[in-house]
Amino acid sequence: xxxxxxxxxxxxxxxxxxxxxxxxxxxxxxxxxxxxxxxxxxxxxxxxxxxxxxxxxxxxxxxxxxxxxxxxxxxxxxxxxxxxxxxxxxxxxxxxxxxxxxxxxxxxxxxxxxxxxxxxxxxxxxxxxxxxxxxxxxxxxxxxxxxxxxxxxxxxxxxxxxxxxxxxxxxxxxxxxxxxxxxxxxxxxxxxxxxxxxxxxxxxxxxxxxxxxxxxxxxxxxxxxxxxxxxxxxxxxxxxxxxxxxxxxxxxxxxxxxxxxxx
Amino acid sequence: xxxxxxxxxxxxxxxxxxxxxxxxxxxxxxxxxxxxxxxxxxxxxxxxxxxxxxxxxxxxxxxxxxxxxxxxxxxxxxxxxxxxxxxxxxxxxxxxxxxxxxxxxxxxxxxxxxxxxxxxxxxxxxxxxxxxxxxxxxxxxxxxxxxxxxxxxxxxxxxxxxxxxxxxxxxxxxxxxxxxxxxxxxxxxxxxxxxxxxxxxxxxxxxxxxxxxxxxxxxxxxxxxxxxxxxxxxxxxxxxxxxxxxxxxxxxxxxxxxxxxxxxxxxxxxxxxxxxxxxxxxxxxxxxxxxxxxxxxxxxxxxxxxxxxxxxxxxxxxxxxxxxxx
Numbered sequence: 001x002x003x004x005x006x007x008x009x010x011x012x013x014x015x016x017x018x019x020x021x022x023x024x025x026x027x028x029x030x031x032x033x034x035x036x037x038x039x040x041x042x043x044x045x046x047x048x049x050x051x052x053x054x055x056x057x058x059x060x061x062x063x064x065x066x067x068x069x070x071x072x073x074x075x076x077x078x079x080x081x082x083x084x085x086x087x088x089x090x091x092x093x094x095x096x097x098x099x100x101x102x103x104x105x106x107x108x109x110x111x112x113x114x115x116x117x118x119x120x121x122x123x124x125x126x127x128x129x130x131x132x133x134x135x136x137x138x139x140x141x142x143x144x145x146x147x148x149x150x151x152x153x154x155x156x157x158x159x160x161x162x163x164x165x166x167x168x169x170x171x172x173x174x175x176x177x178x179x180x181x182x183x184x185x186x187x188x189x190x191x192x193x194x195x196x197x198x199x200x201x202x203x204x205x206x207x208x209x210x211x212x213x214x215x216x217x218x219x220x221x222x223x224x225x226x227x228x229x230x231x232x233x234x235x236x237x238x239x240x241x242x243x244x245x246x247x248x249x250x251x252x253x254x255x256x257x258x259x260x261x262x263x
Numbered sequence: 264x265x266x267x268x269x270x271x272x273x274x275x276x277x278x279x280x281x282x283x284x285x286x287x288x289x290x291x292x293x294x295x296x297x298x299x300x301x302x303x304x305x306x307x308x309x310x311x312x313x314x315x316x317x318x319x320x321x322x323x324x325x326x327x328x329x330x331x332x333x334x335x336x337x338x339x340x341x342x343x344x345x346x347x348x349x350x351x352x353x354x355x356x357x358x359x360x361x362x363x364x365x366x367x368x369x370x371x372x373x374x375x376x377x378x379x380x381x382x383x384x385x386x387x388x389x390x391x392x393x394x395x396x397x398x399x400x401x402x403x404x405x406x407x408x409x410x411x412x413x414x415x416x417x418x419x420x421x422x423x424x425x426x427x428x429x430x431x432x433x434x435x436x437x438x439x440x441x442x443x444x445x446x447x448x449x450x451x452x453x454x455x456x457x458x459x460x461x462x463x464x465x466x467x468x469x470x471x472x473x474x475x476x477x478x479x480x481x482x483x484x485x486x487x488x489x490x491x492x493x494x495x496x497x498x499x500x501x502x503x504x505x506x507x508x509x510x511x512x513x514x515x516x517x518x519x520x521x522x523x524x525x526x527x528x529x530x531x532x533x534x535x536x537x538x539x540x541x542x543x544x545x546x547x548x549x550x551x552x553x554x555x556x557x558x559x560x561x562x563x564x565x566x567x568x569x570x571x572x573x574x575x576x577x578x579x580x581x582x583x584x585x586x587x588x589x
Contacts, residue, residue: 021395025384043393050384209397 003053004131005029007071007082009062009119010089012038015138015183018214019086024051026218031056031082033071033089056080062089063110068118072126084134084221085123087116090156097151105152112156117163124176135178136221137164141229144182144241145249168226177224181217182238184208184231267291267328269315269359270335271308272299274435275374275428279332279475284308286479293324293335301436315355318362325366330482333359334374338402338440341536341543345401352405353412360416360423370422372481373413377429377467377492378403382555387467387497389560390427390490396555399548410490417488424485426478429494429559433471433578434585443468447579447586450507456515460522462501465556469495470578473571480568491564496575497556510580511587526550 006023010016012034020030024047034040036059044055058074060067075082091108093100116137127133142150143157164180171178213230220228229235241249266283270276271292280290284307292302297310313320315335325331337351356373363371380388381396381403398404413423432443439445449455477493485491498506508514529550532543564570 017393017395018397039393042391046392046395050386209399211397 003027003029004083005031005054005080006084006086007031007033007119007123008086008088009033009115012040012043015210015213016086016088017043018210019088019136019217020047021051022211022214022218023084023086024053024055027051027053028084029054029056031058031071031075031080033058033060033062035059035061062115062119063107065114065118068115068122071119072122076126081126081128082123083127083131084136085119086136086138087119087160088136088138089115090138091153092150093153094149096149108152109156112153113159116160120163120167127176129175131175133176134221135164135167135176136217137178137180138217139164139180139182141182141184141237144238165226177221179217179221179225180227181213181220182227182229183213183217184237264330265289265291265328267293267325267331269293269331269333270374271310272296272301273334273336273338274431274438274441275471275474275478276332276334277301277303278433278435278471279334279478280308281305282475282479283332291324291328293321301438315358316350318358321358321362322366325362325368328366329369331359331363331368331371332374332478332482333371334478335359336374336402336406338376340402340439340549341546342401343540343542348401348405349408352402353408356409357412360412360421363423364416364419364421368422370424370482372478372485373409373423373425374478375410375413375425375427375490376403376406377427377494377557377559379407379410379427380559381557382552383558384556387558387560388492390492390563399551414488422487424481424487425490426474426481426485426564427490427492427559428474428477429467429469429492429557431469431471431474433474433582435471437586437589444582444586447507447583448589450504450515451511451513451583451586453513453515456518458500458504458517458519459525459553460500460519462504462519463499464553465497465499465558467494467497467557467559468503468575468578469493470573470575470582472578473573477564477568477570480564480570484568486567489567491568491570492559492561493564493570494559494561495572495578497558498575502575506576506579507583510576511583522550522554525553 006028008016008020011020011032020032024030032040032044040057040059044057047055058071062068090112137160139160140157142154143161147154161180164178168178208231216230217228229238266288268276268280268290271280272294280292281303284290284305290308292308292310293313294310295314297312302310311324313324315321337348380394413425417423430443437444437448446455474493481491504517529545529547532545533547536543561570
């Protein structure tokens with residue numbers, strides 16, 4: 001049988017890179033998408049050389065709708081049918097609402113909300129009905145918990161969560177499996193690492209390594225899991241979230257925020 | 264010519280200082296303790312008290328120098344205060360680069376590590392390859408961040424070259440960061456009896472002499488803003504201990520400790536450390552690394568810097584002989 005092909009957005013760094021490596025180690029061909037000059041050709045060459053799969057590179061800013069359409073036009077011209085879509089690209093933030101400018105929030109919403117919707121639509125239009133298609137939408141635990149300083153980010157991830165659950169219901173009878181990945185903090189970009197390493201207590205325990213998250217994500221996706229929550233502590237947090245009364249949750253969030261706010 | 268060496272009491276820095284002094288350069292050896300036992304006495308080496316975190320001391324050490332070798336780093340596996348890794352490796356490096364810019368230093372060689380790449384899949388890593396692993400190890404994370412600093416300063420016009428030694432072994436003191444030396448010393452005493460896993464994990468071993476020559480070649484011929492892997496042969500644990508046995512003539516019954524036991528033990532050690540504050544023998548992030556190979560290619564340094572790799576057996580023979588006579 002022909003090898004599967006997976007599109008991974010935001011593939012140059014962090015979780016996207018780990019997911020790309022995880023898929024390639026399962027002999028799945030890749031279409032890697034990331035911003036220009038983010039080291040994507042080097043990563044692609046490394047994966048071809050070491051894991052022997054086909055890798056297509058698409059360097060573009062997904063906040064532009066034309067680039068989303070372009071991606072699938074390019075694949076069509078090259079006669080590549082994608083069987084897997086990993087909507088991973090996203091823009092995070094950790095700042096009081098007033099501290100970032102309007103342009104930032106616009107970009108954040110375009111990348112975290114509009115791009116996954118468009119890509120999912122375009123992806124579903126080209127899938128081969130004979131083979132199971134998979135979509136993995138990267139949400140966040142921040143979409144479940146109300147976390148100050150993550151106001152817009154958390155809201156975009158809540159959107160992804162709603163969008164994914166709704167599609168799961170709509171497409172129940174079709175040969176498409178859609179999963180939501182809800183990770184906590186991940187040790188990814190070096191800039192974030194400095195911040196993560198200053199965290200303490202519960203906040204620190206929720207931080208996981210990207211290769212571990214990538215493994216659990218892809219494993220869960222192929223099992224057809226509706227939601228994948230990597231890491232034991234994170235699973236516990238979600239459980240507590242469903243049973244604890246609201247005022248206690250607020251206390252926990254505020255106490256966890258304190259050491260970080262001081263930074 | 265006056266040359267500043269930071270980390271002059273370290274495994275690489277002390278021998279680099281000595282070699283430069285032998286070549287007739289005046290070496291300013293930056294030390295926190297000028298009477299440090301690892302400093303090699305030489306008429307061309309002047310020990311200057313200072314610290315890369317103390318800018319005034321760094322300025323007075325650097326001000327009449329033309330070149331700087333920045334080898335100082337925190338390379339230990341564990342430190343009670345994790346912030347030390349960031350402060351020494353990143354902020355310390357930033358201090359050196361910034362002052363080098365202010366004081367018109369003509370060229371700097373920065374000692375990074377192959378740890379900025381970490382594990383490999385199949386082929387040895389080259390300078391252009393991306394890092395494929397996360398950043399669980401503090402040393403690797405902060406050295407990675409420090410390289411970003413060197414790129415920022417290279418873009419500002421500073422003539423800085425980065426060298427990336429792999430796992431360095433050779434003739435020198437047995438310290439916490441000299442992990443190979445510790446292993447050989449333990450084996451010769453009959454105390455080290457463990458081979459991790461099946462012994463097939465491969466690491467790259469760089470001979471100290473080669474690494475120091477590579478530093479000097481990088482100063483002479485390195486292209487600004489470039490980095491060069493200074494490695495050696497890719498060797499498995501099995502080959503490592505076979506070589507050690509053949510050369511030393513000592514044979515021990517080695518225990519191949521299963522990976523799962525090593526990992527379980529490392530979690531116990533982590534718990535012990537978090538409860539008691541006592542230094543751990545081993546940590547989970549290092550145990551996990553034993554599952555992966557760490558192979559690196561020195562082809563760029565060989566082609567551009569005339570880098571020479573001493574055969575592993577030859578370097579080991581000299582190292583074993585040195586450790587026997589300690």
